[in-house]
Amino acid sequence: MAGVCVCVCVYVCTVALRRQRFPFPSRRVCFRLVWPCLGADRTTPTPTPTPPTPSPHPAQLNPARPAPAVLAVPAMHQPISAVPSRLLLLLLLLCSPLRILVVAAPLEAAQHTPRDSSAPSWRTLSDAIINKLRPPSVSQKSLGTGSHAIPIGDAPGWNLVAHFQDDMVLRFTINTPEEALAFQKAADDLFLEVWEYTSDWVDVRIPRYKVRGSDTLLRGCLLICTSFALCSTSSLRPSARPTFPSYLASTRPSSRSPPQPPPRAPTPMTPTAPTRSTSHPRPTHQRAIRSSKTTSHFPSSVPG
Amino acid sequence: MSLVASMYTTHVRRITIGMSYEGREISALRVGVHPTNNKRHLGARKTILIVGGSHAREWISTSTVNYVAWALTSAYGKHREITKLLEQFDFVFVPTLNPDGYLYSWEKDRLWRKNRQPAGSDFCLGIDIDHSFSFQWDETKNHPCSEPFQGNRPFEAVESQRLADWAKNETEHNVEFVGFIDLHSYSQQILYPYSYTCDQDPPTLENLEEVALGLAKAIRTGRKGHSYKVTSACEGNVAVTKKNRLVFPRIEPSGGSALDWFYHEMKVKYSFQIKLRDTGSYGFLLPKENIIPTGNEILDAVLYLGRFMLGEVGIVAGAPTAQEDEQPTRAPAFGNGFEDGNQEQVEL
Numbered sequence: 001m002a003g004v005c006v007c008v009c010v011y012v013c014t015v016a017l018r019r020q021r022f023p024f025p026s027r028r029v030c031f032r033l034v035w036p037c038l039g040a041d042r043t044t045p046t047p048t049p050t051p052p053t054p055s056p057h058p059a060q061l062n063p064a065r066p067a068p069a070v071l072a073v074p075a076m077h078q079p080i081s082a083v084p085s086r087l088l089l090l091l092l093l094l095c096s097p098l099r100i101l102v103v104a105a106p107l108e109a110a111q112h113t114p115r116d117s118s119a120p121s122w123r124t125l126s127d128a129i130i131n132k133l134r135p136p137s138v139s140q141k142s143l144g145t146g147s148h149a150i151p152i153g154d155a156p157g158w159n160l161v162a163h164f165q166d167d168m169v170l171r172f173t174i175n176t177p178e179e180a181l182a183f184q185k186a187a188d189d190l191f192l193e194v195w196e197y198t199s200d201w202v203d204v205r206i207p208r209y210k211v212r213g214s215d216t217l218l219r220g221c222l223l224i225c226t227s228f229a230l231c232s233t234s235s236l237r238p239s240a241r242p243t244f245p246s247y248l249a250s251t252r253p254s255s256r257s258p259p260q261p262p263p264r265a266p267t268p269m270t271p272t273a274p275t276r277s278t279s280h281p282r283p284t285h286q287r288a289i290r291s292s293k294t295t296s297h298f299p300s301s302v303p304g
Numbered sequence: 305m306s307l308v309a310s311m312y313t314t315h316v317r318r319i320t321i322g323m324s325y326e327g328r329e330i331s332a333l334r335v336g337v338h339p340t341n342n343k344r345h346l347g348a349r350k351t352i353l354i355v356g357g358s359h360a361r362e363w364i365s366t367s368t369v370n371y372v373a374w375a376l377t378s379a380y381g382k383h384r385e386i387t388k389l390l391e392q393f394d395f396v397f398v399p400t401l402n403p404d405g406y407l408y409s410w411e412k413d414r415l416w417r418k419n420r421q422p423a424g425s426d427f428c429l430g431i432d433i434d435h436s437f438s439f440q441w442d443e444t445k446n447h448p449c450s451e452p453f454q455g456n457r458p459f460e461a462v463e464s465q466r467l468a469d470w471a472k473n474e475t476e477h478n479v480e481f482v483g484f485i486d487l488h489s490y491s492q493q494i495l496y497p498y499s500y501t502c503d504q505d506p507p508t509l510e511n512l513e514e515v516a517l518g519l520a521k522a523i524r525t526g527r528k529g530h531s532y533k534v535t536s537a538c539e540g541n542v543a544v545t546k547k548n549r550l551v552f553p554r555i556e557p558s559g560g561s562a563l564d565w566f567y568h569e570m571k572v573k574y575s576f577q578i579k580l581r582d583t584g585s586y587g588f589l590l591p592k593e594n595i596i597p598t599g600n601e602i603l604d605a606v607l608y609l610g611r612f613m614l615g616e617v618g619i620v621a622g623a624p625t626a627q628e629d630e631q632p633t634r635a636p637a638f639g640n641g642f643e644d645g646n647q648e649q650v651e652l
Binding site: 164169171174176177180181183184187191193194195196197198199201202203205242243244 | 363452490493533552554555584587
């Protein structure tokens with residue numbers, strides 16, 4: 001019932017604003033406002049502690065920006081349970097000039113999600129209210145403190161490696177011209193991405209679906225390879241992520257905690273040592289996996 | 305790089321090789337001390353060029369170039385061997401020859417290899433810079449979507465054209481390139497020309513093998529670095545039987561490499577391509593713990609190359625004899641004096 005009241009109030013406000021020729025998609029805003037209100041009845045958010053040293057307000061950094069309205073300040077700094085949020089929301093929507101709301105609302109959200117200045121003001125308003133009523137989850141909170149905080153989801157290395165989830169790297173050992181020919185044909189036909197190659201082996205990055213879907217072509221190569229190493233039984237993602245500084249910063253141990261080993265990929269690309277022996281002409285995937293597990297992550301000996 | 309150039313104004317200059325396809329600056333550091341004794345005719349300035357970041361995803365090559373540049377720069381005046389080296393040679397460090405691709409690998413695709421230049425395909429961007437040099441450019445038509453796509457004509461990749469133009473221009477202005485090291489990853493190999501074929505031996509094969517083996521030994525024994533395999537670049541690209549020298553089909557085309565171009569076209573006698581760590585455990589996704597050890601490995605290799613060219617190790621024709629009593633007047637140096645011994649390690 002309360003949500004319906006809020007919706008009606010918002011709609012009235014919207015109509016009033018539209019009469020002032022303000023672009024305001026009333027239904028969408030109404031939905032965005034009412035939905036979190038209804039959801040708050042079922043999952044009451046826990047009070048979030050106030051940060052001990054709040055970052056300076058953008059108005060302090062930018063003198064040209066007006067200070068927020070006094071009316072909106074309590075709503076920004078008190079826990080949601082301590083404020084009659086719906087009533088306050090209603091009062092804000094009905095009584096406050098829109099200009100004050102737009103300036104005051106994104107105070108906290110702007111620290112987490114840098115926003116395009118050209119974004120519609122109504123979107124800024126609704127996002128700020130929604131963020132207040134339903135605080136972001138822990139995974140979305142900042143890595144650092146202050147105005148330079150970077151959300152984990154936006155930090156380099158997290159989103160970029162997402163598409164490596166289904167990739168893997170295979171190592172083929174090549175000993176004869178027939179093997180090289182077979183591999184070359186497979187690489188050309190499948191558009192394989194050759195990572196590196198020496199006179200002994202070739203590493204290929206390949207999506208899993210190509211391994212499954214192109215069984216015939218690859219099997220033709222595998223059958224003639226005297227040694228085949230499944231370099232990574234999982235995706236490249238765990239290996240790619242630690243190469244970004246943001247990951248390193250997030251895993252940096254604190255001064256009080258004991259030193260921790262460096263972050264390592266759960267399943268590094270571990271090639272088996274190439275074998276020249278032809279006594280095992282048909283190693284299978286399963287055998288290769290077992291052999292790779294017994295190999296050290298940091299091989300002490302290298303080719304040559 | 306600007307900071308280093310401003311810190312060591314006596315022997316470091318930041319220079320620009322050219323602009324990338326997307327308009328980014330290909331920056332470099334020129335490190336060296338030019339004698340100020342005008343009475344002595346010194347001839348062309350001997351220069352060693354060290355390049356990294358041709359392939360965007362090979363981040364360890366970029367960090368290694370930076371590491372070696374910093375090591376040489378900061379040790380001038382404090383380390384006897386490096387001081388002498390910088391007085392005899394100029395070093396030009398190009399950490400990122402492919403800035404567009406490098407940035408793309410940071411922001412979009414960690415495993416991007418080529419540059420970001422369109423080349424005849426609406427769907428796939430990029431040309432492999434290390435395959436687009438003019439010497440023995442591979443004419444076999446590769447698909448633009450393939451990783452080693454060499455472009456539709458020699459030097460179509462803007463970055464390779466800029467590097468070649470800059471190098472030629474330098475030679476016209478009293479510069480003689482005597483060494484070229486192209487850093488890549490991975491597989492821990494030291495490769496020498498030729499890359500495009502195994503049928504043609506380079507004219508200075510003996511010297512190349514001698515120095516390459518010395519580099520590998522310096523890496524392995526200097527600070528207990530990893531073992532690097534020494535071989536011809538062509539053999540690193542294809543499988544070759546050791547006994548009857550049967551060349552297997554190529555996995556990838558290997559013409560048009562920077563290694564061959566500098567060796568053949570620019571007459572750089574000591575041209576090498578070094579593929580850095582590791583041997584496949586992590587590949588391009590090398591953990592950060594390897595940055596400094598890899599930098600030390602290549603620093604030891606560079607110091608060995610310097611000693612070789614100074615005539616202190618091996619046999620090299622035309623090595624400048626560093627006679628202590630005929631030292632030319634030097635520019636002001638940092639530090640109070642030189643340490644004793646030629647083989648001391650550089651502590652950073």
